[in-house]
Amino acid sequence: MTTAVDSGHSGVAGRTPARIGNCSGFYGDRLAAMREMLTDGGLDYLTGDYLAELTMLILGRDRMKNADRGYARTFLRQLEDCLGPAKDRGVRIVTNAGGLNPAGLADAVRALADRLGIAVAVAHVEGDDLLPRADALGLGAPLTANAYLGAWGIVECLAAGADVVVTGRVTDASVTVGAAAAHFGWCRTDYDRIAGAVAAGHVIECGTQATGGNYSFFARDFPDLAALAHPGFPIAEIHRDGSSVITKHDGTGGAVTRDTVTAQLLYEIAGARYANPDATLRVDSITLSADGADRVRISGAKGEPPPPALKVSLNSLGGFRNEMTFVLTGLDIDAKADLVRHQLESSLTVRPAELDWALARTDHPDADTEQTASALLRCVVRDPDPNTVGRQFSSAAVELALASYPGFTTTAPPGDGQVYGVFTAAYVPAHEVPHLAVLPDGTRVTVDAASETLELAPVPEPDVALRSDSGPTRRVPLGTIAGARSGDKGGSANVGVWVREPAQWSWLAHTLTVDKLRELLPEAADLPVTRHVLPNLRAVNFVIDGILGQGVAYQARFDPQAKGLGEWLRSRYVDIPEELLE
Structure with a gap:
């Protein structure tokens, strides 16, 4: 019509x-x-x-x-x-x-x-x-x-x-x-x-x-x-x-x-x-x-x-998910994590299809509050069977309360597994x-489909003039001069990074390469990463494939939508020419 x-x-x-x-x-x-x-x-x-x-x-x-x-x-x-x-x-x-x-x-x-x-x-x-x-x-x-x-x-x-x-x-x-x-x-x-x-x-x-x-x-x-x-x-x-x-x-x-x-x-x-x-x-x-x-x-x-x-x-129901977070306080954090991990895995009569551990070292030495002396050990399980990841899992974790590491405590009581979703694009x-x-x-x-179409094709990376950096540098967070915004794209994430000044642009384009990004974000070290250069915006954009697993609802990482990924990158230290910091 x-x-x-x-x-x-x-x-x-x-x-x-x-x-x-x-x-x-x-x-x-x-x-x-x-x-x-x-x-x-x-x-x-x-x-x-x-x-x-x-x-x-x-x-x-x-x-x-x-x-x-x-x-x-x-x-x-x-x-x-x-x-x-x-x-x-x-x-x-x-x-x-x-x-x-x-x-x-x-x-x-x-x-x-x-x-x-x-x-x-x-x-x-x-x-x-x-x-x-x-x-x-x-x-x-x-x-x-x-x-x-x-x-x-x-x-x-x-x-x-x-x-x-x-x-x-x-x-x-x-x-x-x-x-x-x-x-x-x-x-x-x-x-x-x-x-x-x-x-x-x-x-x-x-x-x-x-x-x-x-x-x-x-x-x-x-x-x-x-x-x-x-x-x-x-x-x-x-x-x-x-x-x-x-x-x-x-x-x-x-x-x-x-x-x-x-x-x-x-x-x-x-x-x-x-x-x-x-x-x-x-x-x-x-x-x-x-x-x-x-x-x-x-x-x-x-x-x-x-x-x-x-x-x-495409959204599908992927199965059932549950998690327990253990609080590890004070000394011997790694040993405490090893102990409870061994105990919990040994006590499960049926091993879930997926069982993932993540230790967040939020603890500080000689901390003046108990909270800042503590680390968080997170165990996430997924399985098609709700019983496998339900009370059978969370109760097994709680039963260790008097038999595990000193100071044993968790952030929440045991609970049933919850349905989780899987996103894919077609x-x-x-x-x-x-x-x-x-x-x-x-x-x-x-409304008819477009009569004229054009297949998407990558745009060759444009040349950016290389500035001569012969002066002194200072080791500071990348975010001292660079802004970032990140977000989810299905199971992938994008991280866009830009600078405000033309003099900073050449440095960013030649410094923040794919290899450098992988170095600064170790979670991306073994994942496919693509960089795109946008000179008019004085920006580079990275797409990190697979960092979010099977999408937001899958909760592959503690920041499942990658909203903080760019801010993590900005917090990483790099050597920046002092003249660009003025």
Whole structure:
């Protein structure tokens, strides 16, 4: 079927800019953010991102209990308070809170509007849920199977007059791209414009991470920590050519700076090509520049046709998991750990399929508190049988209480094993995935797959001029001059590292190699690591494959989403030329 955007939307194509705010970065974000964004300043559109790989698993289990669920119920709580203000201000809402049941959430929004006596047009996008066809598509038998759709179903809904558009699993940037494309009447081959909106959407999708949240230089840039007590949520002012300004409402907390925007651009990406279903953004083409207080301009974005396949998020139930953490205090920490490990493993009548130990040396010599004199020994078990990792395991640990190392104690009482999930990514040809816009009047519009595609290919690493470092160096933490942001990509993690000054950039590019990263992060020593160089951002981005096992819910490490991985890297000591430290 011919999509609405193909007609050009001549009636709206001249409007500029589109002010698009975001009020949610995850399922559980600040509940008051929707009202704050509606009342603190003018917007054209308000988006909300509620979905993540782990969220889809949570919603999948929710749907198992009740087939009418499977969506982010907090969105309805927010909308009960905010639907009236949004309607009065002419702000149109686009959200992926529909999760596994966008039609159900759309119906719930209509029921809410009727109860409140507010006339709103509600539409939704569906087709991403591939679970009924999972086996036929070669995806096995997962709990959830959802393709990442693009923006054009959202465009259809907005073009039909929807005040609220609910989607299932679209890419995080698609809610922003859809709003911008509808606002300006972009065509599907406007790749540079779409790529610019992808960049803007990627920056604002995680809410306050663009305005000072989770920001490496917070202690330096926010000496008055009260400024970060309640950061404002971000706004993208997108122009017709795809360029944008990232900002926030006046008077709100936090800040928008080149560095806060750089940090978010590096979050959960891979290389210089950032694929989306509607265009591939060349991250290496982006230029950032100051545009006033709390205003950063994103320009120069280049786009390419999207890849021919859509990514599919697969969540499965992996089995059952349990853990016990032993507190080891004072002297002979290693010997105490060896003793309890030998005792527990010897006492198990059935050995779990997986049994992992990790000793965190949080103890300090001659400590002045018992807590700082203690280390933590963590034992994690996984098995398909809940009994193997249930009381049989945790009770065996507790039974050692009077028979093991001196000072025996644990952080929690024995408990039953809990279900854990496994995430895997798959890819399905885009033409195999239905993409349907269900308009406010119930009309169902099919959105065709992209007719022009381009396979993803790595971008050769660009040359970076080597500076001559003949002066003295000082051994200090890498984070003295470098910021970082890290996150999860299924079982892999990314760590983006950037510097502020041009003089520091050559040093970073030539110093922080794959081998150096493996040296600084021993957990990555035996894992595949890929480095990507982004000169315009003065950044290098690393993808570490397999460091998170089988995804977030698998909890392969104590930081299962790799959120602190970049900060660990920043804390590692390296030799930095003194002139770069000034």
